[in-house]
Every structure is written in structure tokens, then in C-alpha cells.
Amino acid sequence: MMRRRTTLLTSCTALALAFGSTACGGGSDTSSSSGDKALSGQTVTVAGVWTGSEQKNFQKVLDAFSAKTGAKTQFVSTGDNVSTVVGSKIEGGNAPDVVMVPQVGVLQQFEQKGWLTPLSTATQKSVDAGYAPVWKNYGSVDGTLYGLYFKAAHKSTVWYSPSAFDQAGVKPPTSYDDLLKVGHTISDSGLASFSVAGQDGWTLTDWFENIYLSQAGPEKYDALAAHKLKWTDPSVVEALTTLGKLFKDKELVAGGQKEALNTDFPGSVEKVFGPKPDAGMVYEGDFVAGVAHDQFKKTIGKDANFFPFPAVGGGTAPVVSGGDAAVVLKDGKNAKAGMKLLEYLATPEASAVWAKLGGYLSPNKNVSLDSYSDDVTRATAKSLVDAGDSVRFDMSDQAPAAFGGTKGAGEWKLLQDFLRDPSNPKATAAKLEDAAAKAYKG
Numbered sequence: 001m002m003r004r005r006t007t008l009l010t011s012c013t014a015l016a017l018a019f020g021s022t023a024c025g026g027g028s029d030t031s032s033s034s035g036d037k038a039l040s041g042q043t044v045t046v047a048g049v050w051t052g053s054e055q056k057n058f059q060k061v062l063d064a065f066s067a068k069t070g071a072k073t074q075f076v077s078t079g080d081n082v083s084t085v086v087g088s089k090i091e092g093g094n095a096p097d098v099v100m101v102p103q104v105g106v107l108q109q110f111e112q113k114g115w116l117t118p119l120s121t122a123t124q125k126s127v128d129a130g131y132a133p134v135w136k137n138y139g140s141v142d143g144t145l146y147g148l149y150f151k152a153a154h155k156s157t158v159w160y161s162p163s164a165f166d167q168a169g170v171k172p173p174t175s176y177d178d179l180l181k182v183g184h185t186i187s188d189s190g191l192a193s194f195s196v197a198g199q200d201g202w203t204l205t206d207w208f209e210n211i212y213l214s215q216a217g218p219e220k221y222d223a224l225a226a227h228k229l230k231w232t233d234p235s236v237v238e239a240l241t242t243l244g245k246l247f248k249d250k251e252l253v254a255g256g257q258k259e260a261l262n263t264d265f266p267g268s269v270e271k272v273f274g275p276k277p278d279a280g281m282v283y284e285g286d287f288v289a290g291v292a293h294d295q296f297k298k299t300i301g302k303d304a305n306f307f308p309f310p311a312v313g314g315g316t317a318p319v320v321s322g323g324d325a326a327v328v329l330k331d332g333k334n335a336k337a338g339m340k341l342l343e344y345l346a347t348p349e350a351s352a353v354w355a356k357l358g359g360y361l362s363p364n365k366n367v368s369l370d371s372y373s374d375d376v377t378r379a380t381a382k383s384l385v386d387a388g389d390s391v392r393f394d395m396s397d398q399a400p401a402a403f404g405g406t407k408g409a410g411e412w413k414l415l416q417d418f419l420r421d422p423s424n425p426k427a428t429a430a431k432l433e434d435a436a437a438k439a440y441k442g
Contacts, residue, residue, distance in 0.1 A: 037070020042337045045074045047089075048100030048324065049082055053294065057357045058100075064353050065344045071337055082106055086329075090115060095331035097338030100324045101147060103397040103405070104138050107325055111141040117328040119145045120339050126346035130364040132388045139325050147325030150345045151354070152363045154380045155206055155285040155320040155394060156309040159292070161272055162302070164191055164280035172307035176214075176242070179310050183252045186280040192254035194246070195279040197268035198261040198419045201412025203284060205396040205404065206320065208415060210283075212239040213392055214315035225395045227440045231433035237425050242312060244422030254279040257419055266291055273298050283309070285322070286380045290359045301376045308383060319387035322394045323363065355381075363391075403439035410435050 044065075050058055055077055062073040076096065078085040083106050089095050101107045110116050119127075124145055127136050131149070139147030158172075158179075165171065168189035173179040183193030197203040213221045216235040223229035224236065250256045254271055255263075255278070263271065271278040273292040282288060288306075292298040311317040326345055328338045344350050348371070351362040355371035365385045372378045384391065396404030396411055403410040411432060418428045 037068075039337050039340060040070035042070075042334050043072040043074060044098065044334055044337045044341050045076065045096040045332065046098045046100065046338075046341070047076045047078050047082070047086060047096040049078055049102050050075075050100070050324075051077050053290070053359060057354050057359065060357060061345070061350055061353045062341075064350065065341055068344065069337075069340060071340070073341075083109060086110075086115075087113075090329070090331050093331075095329050095333075097329060097332030097334050098341055099327050099329060100150070101327055102322070102324050104393055105398055105400060105404070107139070107147045107327060108141055110327060110329075111146055115329055115331070116146045117330050117335060117339070119148060119328070120343060122343045123148060123339070123346050126343070130346070130348070130366040132363070132365070132385075132391065134389045134391050134393075135323075135363050138323075138393050147327050148342050148346055149323045149325050149363050150351070152321050152323040152361045152384060153285045153287060154361055154384045155322055156210055156318050156383075157286055157288070157306040157380060158281055158283045158309055159269075159272065159288040159304060159306045160281045161277060162305055164189075164272075164277065167191075168280070173310050175310050176211075176312040180246065180249075180252070183246075183281070187251040191277065192279040193252040193281060195254045195263065195268040195271035195282040196247075196260040196419070197263050197265040197282075197284070198257070198416060199264040199267075201407065201416050202396065202405075203265055203268070204415035204419060205411055206285070206394070207243055207283060208239060209320050209392075209395045210309045210318045211242050211312050212236070212395075213318035213320060214309075214312040215239050215242060217315065218390060218392060221392050221395065225392075225398045227399075227436055231436055232429050236429045236432070240418065240422075240425035240428055244418065244425055247419050247422040257421075260419060261416060266295070270296065273304055286361060286377070287359070289376065293358075300374055305376065306380070316390070319384065319391050320394060321363070321384065321391050322397055399436070400439040403436050410439060 059075060062075060066073055086099055135149045136145060139145055139149055164186060168186045170182045170185050173182045186193045215238060220229060220235050246252055253260050268282050269288055269291040272282045273296045289300045292304040293300055298304040308317050326342050328335055328342060332338050348364060348367045351364055351367040352371040354360040356373050358373050361381050361384055363384060369378045369382055372381055414428060414431050414435060
């Protein structure tokens with residue numbers, strides 16, 4: 001299962017196959033010196049995809065949990081293949097207590113295998129009080145809540161260079177048609193409009209999902225995500241047609257289609273915010289800010305800013321999200337202590353620890369916006385929370401991996417082919433339906 005929605009920074013040099021001090025993750029035995037702690041002497045093992053700065057920042061959250069409860073913690077970075085690594089650990093009798101699951105499809109897979117424990121009453125109360133029902137739905141299977149969405153991504157943000165906009169004399173657009181007009185004005189001023197990361201097929205699914213959600217609406221989006229609507233539906237062809245107009249316009253795409261297909265996600269950010277900019281805008285989630293700041297030393301809000309992905313046609317501006325859900329495994333040695341960790345993660349206090357460090361959004365409406373360290377992050381967090389039930393989880397993350405999450409196959413590959421030649425949206429829709437039908441049956 002490929003990971004595709006967060007900052008691409010430092011990664012572990014090798015995947016640790018044993019849970020313990022030899023793993024990529026760091027441990028914590030931080031505890032308060034005053035009084036006994038309820039979980040003293042217990043160790044909670046947490047597995048997840050995070051590496052680099054994300055892992056370090058989550059460790060701060062675990063440290064705060066340790067200080068509060070006396071529990072030790074051990075975080076293990078699984079790499080992209082969460083389900084494979086966790087499955088092997090369960091079979092080997094060495095299951096982690098908690099897993100941070102990055103995809104709805106993986107959470108459902110874990111439940112179908114009988115690996116998950118329903119969340120405690122305390123956690124459920126926190127979710128009911130702080131989260132829009134849509135987040136509870138994405139964390140549930142057949143009406144039972146198994147996953148707590150601790151970290152979210154806002155994937156309906158278009159990032160731009162304020163200096164490029166000033167040079168072209170344009171302002172952030174509020175409609176998709178205006179977006180293309182702004183793009184042509186930027187192109188006339190000497191820069192390409194968009195940097196497109198076509199080498200990473202997941203970015204193209206995100207383009208499609210934002211256009212489709214706005215143009216076709218949430219009901220059809222849900223139906224397509226569940227494959228209750230075929231990809232040959234006219235609404236899909238229409239969205240591909242809309243996307244194709246941008247893809248085939250050499251004035252809008254930096255270097256044209258060929259260069260886009262050779263540009264990965266970090267490279268697409270570099271083309272806008274690096275030392276030699278080639279484009280004025282790059283579409284992707286809020287995590288673009290992390291790359292722009294950490295790798296290219298841009299001040300967010302000054303040297304790099306965003307505007308919401310604009311409404312397409314007569315639709316509503318989309319809010320597509322991704323996220324990491326904390327789940328408790330039945331076979332974990334300290335599953336009860338793991339459940340206590342989830343009760344803590346459900347609190348605004350836990351979210352505030354990471355929020356002040358940056359690179360983090362919470363879907364919990366009870367997390368104060370003052371917890372975030374800058375105005376841009378506060379704006380993205382507010383947009384995510386204010387969207388309420390209109391938020392839709394990344395469609396490809398809801399699909400079987402064979403269709404929505406495999407490099408060189410399924411939706412990723414077919415949208416790359418479409419970027420290469422966007423002349424026949426109807427034929428592309430037919431190929432997408434063929435691939436989806438096989439994957440959903442499997």
C-alpha cells in the first residue's frame with residue numbers, strides 16, 4: 001500500500017522488522033516525578049508510516065502521554081507497507097498495540113481480518129463531541145467505531161508564489177475558470193502556470209478528485225468511491241474533460257506533459273519555491289508548506305501561500321482530505337494501555353502538542369486555532385473543520401490498492417497515460433472502469 005499524502009522528507013534507511021530499540025522509531029520513558037502513574041511499568045508500542053520530522057513530532061505527543069500516565073512508548077516506522085508489516089507481526093506473535101492507519105481501505109481490511117478492537121466509550125464520547133460525523137463514518141465499519149482520526153491532510157489547497165502573482169498582477173481566483181485565466185496571465189508574464197507532479201500518479205488522482213467532487217457533487221463522489229457508480233458515467237467523462245483542458249495546455253503546465261511526467265512531488269514544489277522557479281503554482285495538500293519551508297526555507301504566508309481549490313462550474317468548492325486513524329489491535333501485548341493512548345489522542349491537549357510544532361492539522365473542532373503556530377496553518381485548519389460533513393476522504397485511498405494505490409497500475413497509471421495524451425476522456429474512463437471492476441471484485 002503506497003503512502004501518498006504527506007511530507008516527503010527524511011526516511012529510515014532500512015525497514016526495521018522487529019519492534020524494539022532497533023526499530024526506526026524512538027522510545028520514551030518520560031514520566032512525571034510526582035506521584036504514581038496509572039500505567040507505570042507498561043510499554044505501548046505504536047506502528048505507523050511516519051518518518052523524519054513527522055515521526056519526531058509525534059514522539060513529542062507520545063512523550064506527553066508518558067508524562068501524564070507513566071507509560072513507556074515505542075514508535076516503529078513501518079514504511080509504506082503498513083498492512084504487510086503489521087500482518088507479519090501479528091502472525092509472529094509480536095503485534096503492536098496501536099497502529100496509525102493512513103487509508104480507509106486499510107482500516108476496513110484490518111477489521112475484516114478480525115484484528116481490531118472497538119474504541120472505548122470515553123474515546124467515542126470525545127469523537128461525538130469534537131468531530132463532524134463524516135470522520136466517525138470513515139473510522140467505522142458496519143456502524144462500529146474502530147479508528148480515531150488524529151492527523152488530517154487538507155488536499156484542496158493550491159500553493160502559489162506571491163511574488164509570481166505580483167509580477168503578473170493577479171490575485172487568487174475563486175472559480176476554476178478564473179484559475180485558468182490567472183494561469184494564462186502568469187504564463188504571459190514569463191513563468192509557466194502550474195508545476196504538475198505527473199511522475200507520482202497519486203497527485204493526478206488528487207487533481208481528479210477535487211474537480212469531480214466540485215463538479216459532480218458529494219453523492220456521486222461517494223458512489224464512485226464505493227464503485228456503486230461506474231467510471232464510464234458521464235460525470236466522470238466530464239471531469240476528465242475538464243482536467244484534460246489543463247493538461248494539454250502547454251502554457252499552463254511547466255515544461256509540458258513530458259516534463260510533468262518526469263517530475264515527482266518534491267520536484268513539483270521546487271519548481272515553484274526552489275532557487276530557480278519555473279512555475280507560479282503547484283496544486284497539492286497542506287503538506288506542500290512543509291516542503292517549501294523545510295527544504296527551500298520559504299516563510300509560509302510571505303514567500304509561499306495558498307488559496308482554496310476553486311469551485312468548478314456551478315458546484316461548491318471541494319474539500320478533499322486524507323488522514324491517519326489510530327486503531328487498537330486485539331493481539332497487542334498492552335492493548336488496554338493502547339486504548340488509553342487513544343483516549344489521550346482524542347483530546348485537544350494531545351493535538352496541541354503537535355500543532356505548535358507545525359506540519360499538522362486536526363479534524364477535531366475542539367482544538368483551538370491558537371494551538372497552530374502560524375496564520376496559514378490556522379486558515380487551513382479552520383477550512384477543514386468548517387467544511388464539516390462536506391469533507392470527503394481521498395477517493396483513491398478508499399479504493400482497493402490494486403486500483404487506487406499501486407505504482408504503475410490502476411488509476412495512477414491510467415491518469416499518467418491521460419496526462420500524456422488527454423485527447424480521449426471517454427476512452428480513459430472506459431479503461432478506468434475496467435481496472436476498477438477487476439480490483440473491487442478481487
